[in-house]
Every structure is written in structure tokens, then in C-alpha cells.
Amino acid sequence: MKNFLIAFIVFLVWSFFGLWLYSWLQPEDEIAVNNTVKIDEASDTITKTDTELPLNTELPTEAGLDKDSLLLSEKIIDKEGHQGLKAVNEAGDIVLLFPKGITIYKNTDEISIPQEVIDFKYKINTYLVEHPDKELHISALYSATENFETPNFGIKRGNKLKEILTDVGIPSERIVIKPTIKEIDFSAANTYENGFSFSFKPLDEDRIESVRFRIPESKIVYPRFSNTGIMVNENLRNLLDEVKQIVAANPDTEIEVIGHTDNVGNGNDNYYLGLEYARQVRWYLVKKGNLDRKKIRAISKGEEDPIDTNQTVRGRNANRRIEIVFN
Template sequence: MKNFLIAFSIFLVWAFFALWVYSWIMTPSAIASSGDTNNITSETELLHNTETDKKPIIENEIANTTNVQISEDTIASVNHIETNATGLRAVDDNNDIIFSFDEGISIIMNKKNVFIADSIADFKLKIKNYLEKHPNKEVHINSRYSANEDIENPNLGIQRGQKLKKILVTVGVPAEKIVVKSIIKSLEFDKNNTFKNAIAITFTTLDEERMANEIKKIKENAIVTVPESIIIYPNYSENGVLIDEKLESLAGEIRQRVLENPNLKISVVGHTDNDDNATENYRMGLIYAREVRWYLAGSTGVKIGNITAISKGELQPIRSNNTSNGRRLNKRIEIKFQ
């Protein structure tokens, strides 16, 4: 009997020890694998459903940026356009930032004009300088507009982009290297119906075939309407004429006209007031005209032989020289087209 009790006690000790070891070696993963699998299946299905739910949203975002209106000045590709970026930004093919401003180009709902703050006005020259340093590049104006705006043809995105294109041409950016494209996007206009981030700039590899077709189209379809003359009032120094935005704007307009009429001939006429004697005024008028002639020959593509410089001195005033305002208006440069 005594031996039986001893054996039974030993059995109970080993039994409790075995149960303790069993409970200790069980891990949460083992419990999970032996537990209810419905919860795991449910989580898997939820994850799958979440991914499925996201997919149409992504497709819609792509649709909103690639279904761009195709027109003569529109390209459908939207690579490297950061539609949520703030401020005016220009990037290249590798999405490297070429320049950026904290402030953007603004638009007003249902209006085709663009508004450029003085703080970002330098972007025009930055575009011009970049294209001059990279002749194998072209610039894309990505113009955003909203589906909630008025329906027009071409759409407001194209119209605003064209406005900006004209501004760039006036500072010397070649028109054939500017591509305008519209991007339809949900825009949040403020209480004044203004959106302050309407334009993005991209530089891409020059499409030489497109550029050749653009130049051909301009030459074939353009109606050559050369104005009789253009009058400008440049800034003067003691030694002559200063190169400023007025002359750059003039050069841009002449470049556009050369595309339409490659044989364009120009006369640059210098006029003065009567502050000095007639001989000196004639001499200064000729100096001014010659300086403008050389500037136009170097910046417009017009051959120097097709540009003449002459002086009228004080002989052809358009206002009385008896007032300071009249003298200011008489001291001018006249560009005559032939």
C-alpha cells in the first residue's frame, strides 16, 4: 500500500509538471493557428476590399490629368506636372526643379486673363535664359482650369495659356518653342473667385518635328499685316540707349513677324526734342537709331543688311517742344516696316 501511494504521488507530480510545460510552450501564434480562422479571413477580405476600393480613385486621378483637350497648341502628356505644388515652379524631364517662386500665377473664375505679381515677374527671363542655354529644349505651359467654369472653345485653360505665351514671346522666347496645354482639375477658388496656382512650367526635349510643323503652319496660314510703324520710348543714358523691357518687347514682336515674313525689312528712325542745336540733335538721333539697329540685328534674326538706321533729329516733332511732356514724347525711336 505504501509503495502504491508513493507511485501515485510521483505520477501526480509528473502530470502537473507536464501540464505546466505544455501551457508554457504554447505561443500566441500557435493559439491563433488553432483558433477561429474566421477573423483572419475577414481581415484578409477587408484588406483586399480596401485595395480594390482605392483602385478606381487612382484611375480617376489619372483620367483627370490625361484626358486633356487636344488642340493645335495642346499636348496630352502630363509627365512631371505636380498639380498640388504651391507657387510657380518649373521642372525638367527628370523632375529636377529649374526655378520656383513662393507665389503663383493667378486666375479668376470664368475669366481668360492671367495675373502675374511683381514678385515673380522674373520667371519670363528665367525661361528665356534656360532655353538659350539648352537649345534642345522646349517649354510647356500647363494651364489648369476647372470643370465648374464656363464651357468655351477653346477651353479657358488653353485661352489662359495663350495669354501667357504672348507674354513670353514679347521678352524673346521663340513662339515655336512654346507649347500650351490645358489640365482640367478640381480648383478651389477663394471668396473673390481667385485661384492663385493656375500655371506650372515644364521643360522637355525639343520635338523638332512639331516645331517644324508649327513654323510651316505659321508661314502658310499667316496673313502678313505689317503695321506702318511702331513708336517706342526707351530709357536713355548719356552715351545712348539702354536695353530694357521695352526693347525686349519690341524684339519679341519683330521675331514673330519674321516668322510670318522672312524678308521683312526695317528702318529705325531716331527722333529728338529741340533742347540742343539742330546738328547735335541730328547726330544724337542717329546714335540712338544705330544702337537700336545693332540690338535688333543681334536679337531678332533679321539680317543687319535688312535694317537701316536714319535720323530725323528735331525735324518731325509730334508734340510741342514748349513743355517737358512734349519734349519727352518727341524724343523717341520709330520702327518702320517695309
């Protein structure tokens, strides 16, 4: 009997050892963590939620984003909780997402656009071209702790961004500025990295009609430039129609035609080149629009007022422009 008990105990010990060894040699269950992004529209914040998925499970796609976009959305949330620049549709789904935000500065309307998101204006323009029934709303933040200004810094910052967007061809009437007051945690350098967000809303035809003939502050146009001067294109013809409508509705309107150039060549030569371009556009408006030439003045800023970098072809093309200012 004693020998039987000893043998039984030895059997149990080896059985447990064998089971442990077997489980130790087996591969662990293939489990991966899929970090997804959840948007709280009420607080306008982005949080991460962790769910366990088998490694062979397809990553989910949300709001039209592909897998790469979802991975990008994980990266834009840093350890301090900052979020990048995003645009959503009326349902709150993310349409565009960028790794960094646009920086604002306390007590000033200056803004700074990181190189990583510089293409946001072209992507927004493309979306609006593809969705003619939509308009863009710009949420521009400002804080009650900032100096009191009229209009407030939200409106001023929004107008700065609106100028950038209209410069790439987005009609100003399809851009709505929404100043948003919020407690802002400015950095020690008085900066905040997420001063703007975008949303696409259904086009408000009644609002557009109400501002159709309102005098705009300014307008950027890109005629066709050549070595021999300005060549008429659709942009210039559209400008002529708009100016005629504005002058017809507001006969006392005075107009400045300002020529801008890139920085290629001599600064003095660029000044006169800009002036020549402005004079040619002025002549076109007067002759083709039958407008009073005494109320249209041609001036030049040459290379002094760039709106983009002169280090790239695209930037130089953006800087070679005609600006129309209505007074």
C-alpha cells in the first residue's frame, strides 16, 4: 500500500509538471490593442479608447477615414493632450485630419501655420469644389483673459485664416467665421497650438444672397501673367463681373488695384513690374466695364507683401497676384 501511494504521488507531480511545461511552450493568444479615437463634441476634445482585437482583424474605418488616417489620428494626440487640426461634417464625422494645429498668440491676431499642415487650404478647397452644396465654418478661439478688442480676437484671427483660404480660390461667401470664447491654457510663450477647427455645413443660400452685393474689403485674383504683361483669363473676367455688380449697387465705391510679385530678381524692378500689372488690370476694368477711371487707382507693393514662401514654385505663383481693395 505504501509503495502504491508513493507511486501515485510521483505520478501527480509529473502530471502537473507536464501540464505546466505544455502550457509554457504554447504561443500566447494573438491579441493586439487597437487604439481608436473618440470625439466628444460637447467638450471638443479627443480621447483614446483601447479595445482588444485579434491580430488578423481588420482595423475599423470611421467617417470615411482609411487605416492610415486612423493611425495618424492616434499620433496627433501627444502626452499633453493636444490635438491636431480637424474638419468635420454636419454629422460630426471627421473629414480632414492633420497632425498639428494652427497656433494663436495671446493678445494678438497673429497666427502661425506649421509646415506639417500647410496643405490644409488646398484640401479644404478641393472638398468644397467636390461638394458645391457645402460651406465652411471656421471656429476661431479667443479667451476672456485676453485684452478686450472690437472686434474680438476670435473674429480677427478668423479673418486672417479666411484671407488665406480665399487666396486659393474659395469664395468668401462660402466661409463663415464663428468666434468661440473658451478658457485657453496659453503656454509660457503666450501661444496656444490649437486655435482653430473647421466644420462643413449645408450651404445657406439665404445668407449668401443677403451678402452677395455687400462691398468686400478686398479680393485676390490671379490673371494669366506673361513676359508681355497680363493676359485675360476666366479669373479676370469673373473679377470684371463682380466689380461691375458692386459698383452698380454702390456707385461711390473707390477701388485700388495692387500689383504683387515674388522676390525673384531686383526689388526695384519687381516694384515696377507689379505696378505695370496693376495698371493693365485697371485699364481692363475701365475699358471693358465702362467704369469711371477716376475711381480706380493702380499701385504696387512689389515683393514686399508675400502670402506664401518664395522658396517653392507654388509659393511664388501664389505671391504673383493682383489684389483688389474696395473703399
